[in-house]
Amino acid sequence: MATMHEESTEVDGITVDRDVPIAMSDGAVLRADVFRPTEAGHYPVILAMGPYGKGLHLADGYPANWRRMNEAFPEVSEGSTGRYQNWEVADPEKWVPDGYVCVRVDSRGSGRSPGFMDILTAVQTRDFYESIEWAGVQDWSNGKVGLLGISYFATNQWQVAALRPPHLAAICAWEGFADHYRDGGRHGGIACEFVRGAQARQMVTVQYGMGSRGPVDRNTGLPVGGDVDLDDDTLRENRRDLYAEVQARQLDSEFYRERSADLSRIQVPLLSAGNWGGMGLHLRGNVEGYLGAGSELKWLEMHGDTHFSPFYNDRGLALQKQFFGTFLKDEQNGWLERPPVELLVRHPGEKFEPRFEHEWPIARTEWTELHLCPETMELRTSPGASGTLSYDPLREDLRFSLPPADHDREFTGPSALKLRISSATVDADLFVSLRLLDPDGTEVTFIGSNDPKVPVALGWLRASHRRLDAQKSEPYRPVHSHDRIEPLVPGEPVDVDVEIWPTSIVVPVGYVLQLGIGGRDYSNEGTDFENAMYTMTGVGPFTHNDPVDRPAEIFGGTVTVHFGAEASSYLLLPAIPAS
Known part of the structure; x- marks a missing residue:
């Protein structure tokens, strides 16, 4: 049932359905933005779910990153107005014209989705599962859903893929950790302070209930963090203090296991893309995710540069489209002939030599x-x-x-x-x-x-x-x-x-x-x-x-x-x- 803010617009051949409700089995309702071709049809879906606010434009939330990326790779803005750019997820203007539907879901307690903010939990993984299944049966869907995104939007892919949603056809985990303890929470047992800053900078600022005190969606004029203003005490009560949990838990435990994937249960085709310079969070997870996944069809790619440019530049986009074209569109584009490992071998001066291998670690090591x-x-x-x-x-x-x-x-x-x-x-x-x-x-x-x-x-x-x-x-x-x-x-x-x-x-x-x-x-x-x-x-x-x-x-x-x-x-x- 539509709410007062659920609406559809059409711009340049893209229909945008905003704040679409997705009902969860426990009665919660998540909100999604859907970007789809205006022409009626059944299209494959590229989906992401996370806590960073689906309405927060990349340039508004992360201006330095936006500027650096466009200066280094002007191609990112070519063929796109950039109006729908959002942190660490696909640009719809680069995907919808090629016959894809892009869906962005605010996770529970984040953005415009009410609830308790507690990231990477079993509850949130079930929400992700149900969002995938919702997308797989919509009138505009061909029944095949692929997952794509960087960092958080990659980490939760490992988790939900292990649950084997029937409509999930492929995942592309781009710079995303797999083991909550070893990859990010505690390096070698030592507490990493990252999550404390990340929660304050990137999650609390767009928590549901920030309302008028938070950022505004430049496309709609609506608050990124929901239409209600909750006081600070209520907001604190509606989220888990993640770093306090890390401080309190020196040893690996159920807290970390719940937030990590059972990689062996993953069966869908996957592409794991890691970054040699990703020390501290994602690098280890991309390698371990690739090695541990039970998928028969799996590929590893390792690159350099920043956390975001390789995802959005022409090389990264072509890699993603070839992969998803194979498994979401049944294209015969040569991907299945691709060796399982591609390494951009690093030289001083930001020089990289692409090379294919057949295993990791390299057999001739x-x-x-x-x-x-x-x-x-x-x-x-x-x-x-x-x-x-x-x-x-x-x-x-x-x-x-x-x-x-x-x-x-x-x-x-x-x-x-x-x-x-x-x-x-x-x-x-x-x-x-x-x-x-x-x-x-x-x-x-x-x-x-x-x-x-x-x-x-x-x-x-x-x-x-x-x-x-x-x-x-x-x-x-x-x-x-x-x-x-x-x-x-x-x-x-x-x-x-x-x-x-x-x-x-x-x-x-x-x-x-x-x-x-x-x-x-x-x-x-x-x-x-x-x-x-x-x-x-x-x-x-x-x-x-x-x-x-x-x-x-x-x-x-x-x-x-x-x-x-x-x-x-x-x-x-x-x-x-x-x-």
Whole structure:
């Protein structure tokens, strides 16, 4: 039944149905905007559901990102007025003319959908399922629904695909995490502060009930956060404090499992698109999502650049349309002949070399143990001297360098660091980085998904979480169980394995790859630009500075790395031989 704000308009061959009600089985009603061809017919559906406000224009909510994307890729605005652009979802003006219907749903408690805001829960996943099934039986639908979107709009795809909605035909999870604990909530057991800022910046501002105090939809003039004004106390009562939950839950638990996907249950064709510079949230999830999905037809693509440009630029759009054309339109467009893995192999200077592979990790990988040599601070293929090196974890780190070679060297894949350490206290947080230095010794950084200057790779581990899941771990990809806390005995050495998230880098002649080991976030000189949502020093919003989670009296104690015949400390790198 229509509400006073449910309406339809037609502009340039696109019919827009706004605030369409979708009734949930428990009586809740979600609101959706539907963009469809004006000409009657049965069309495949591209659907997304999330908490960022379907009526918030990308340029209004994220002006710096909008400007940077259009400056770097003017093609994003070619063939589109941009009037319907929305954060991290498809531009209808690029899809509807090709015979698709685009549906955007405000998730429960967000935008113009009433309810309790509690993201990525079983309730919300069921809402997503029912929204897919609603879209699959509408008069304008051909019965095939595909899911497309970045970040949040990718993460919940893993979850709902595991429920196997009958009308779900394919998913494209673009830079979206899969494991709520390991990929974003707690890196190696260390609380990541991202969700606290993201909830305040991007969700609370468009929560249902913000009404006239929130942003306005530039196309309708209506409040993005619903037509009612709720007071601050009521708004707080209508949402879960996500970061408080992360603070309270040091170990993996049902809270994190509910917000993670059972990847093995996914059966639909899928394309997982990850970003080498996505350290801190999505990179690991795109690889693990691809590996863990039960789908017979699945593809992995890995790129670079920002969090949004590769999704909207011509290359990304063509990739998405070829994929969905195959599974939503039954097109014979060559996608099924495509190898399962495409890697944009990264070189310094934001240069990428596309290359297809048949598996991940790459079968021809030469797993290379580079030993940490304390006498020279080098990485060598043979062990160095015995001894120890100590550091103040909150003020300094240790640096070990791989000497330059007379030929280019490629490292593409997951990495791991094995160490024997001791601490002056009962615990230690290990922050690991891989950096690239040019022949002058200056660090070379890369455009990352959420920071314009990121290193080659990052890894984290809380020493008291060192226990491995033996069934899931590989030498190149340690997986920690995070099911118990095992305090250190001050001064007593223990062996730890640190997972370093996947990467790709070609180290040119004369360049140096450097390993950093410390007890604080990687940091560079930082980057300033207008309308920045957070401070950028190389890790974007993925910081770990919470004194509740990391009290200085525990995590500020001196850490010692041990070397010797019985204490082998080495970096395991995925060397790719020259073809």
